[in-house]
Amino acid sequence: MNTMSIDAVTVRSATSVADARENTRNFLDSLRQPPIAAEAADTVVLVVSELVTNALRHGGGTCTLNLTTHPDSIEVAVHDSSPQTPRVRTPDLTGGTGGFGWPMVNHLARTTAITHQAAGGKTVTAFLPR
Structure with a gap:
């Protein structure tokens, strides 16, 4: 039986x-x-940046980031x-108000999921190729 340790960090x-x-x-x-x-690391950092930005902007000003390697x-x-889930918006090409992030995350990730927590709030998860 093969076992693999999983590295994780919580911020x-x-x-x-x-x-x-x-x-x-x-x-x-x-x-x-x-x-x-290096390219995979850059992609992970980009997705973290987008998800944390959205959480801080739309989710109450603080968030918890968990990173796990599989x-x-x-x-x-x-x-x-x-409790509000991310939504796809039409990107604003002239006013600079965004709309690019969630589609980008979904494009870069193998899969994404949104889990509503019984204690309140939500967790947005993205699995990215290693």
């Missing part, structure tokens, strides 16, 4: 997207066997206190 009460990106880079840099490729994927999970 509580992320209040800065820059902090979330830095913690993510540190986590990814700590992966040894096998290390994550043999063939990196799991990014962001919990916030808002």
Whole structure:
């Protein structure tokens, strides 16, 4: 029977997207066997940045970021206190008000999920290729 350890990190009460990106880079840099490729790491950081930005902007101002590595994927999970799910908006090409993030996350991830928590809020999860 083969067992594989799963590396994980939790960042509580992320209040800065820059902090979330830095913690993510540190986590990814700590992966040894096998290390994550630079392009895959950049993709994970981009998805973390988007999900944390959305959680801070629309989810109550704080969030929890969980990163877990699996043999063939990196799991990014962001919990916030808002029950409102992300929605696809028509991207604003002239006014700069966004609309690009959630479609981008869904394009980059193998799969995404939104789980509503009994205690309130939700967790948005994205699985990205390792």
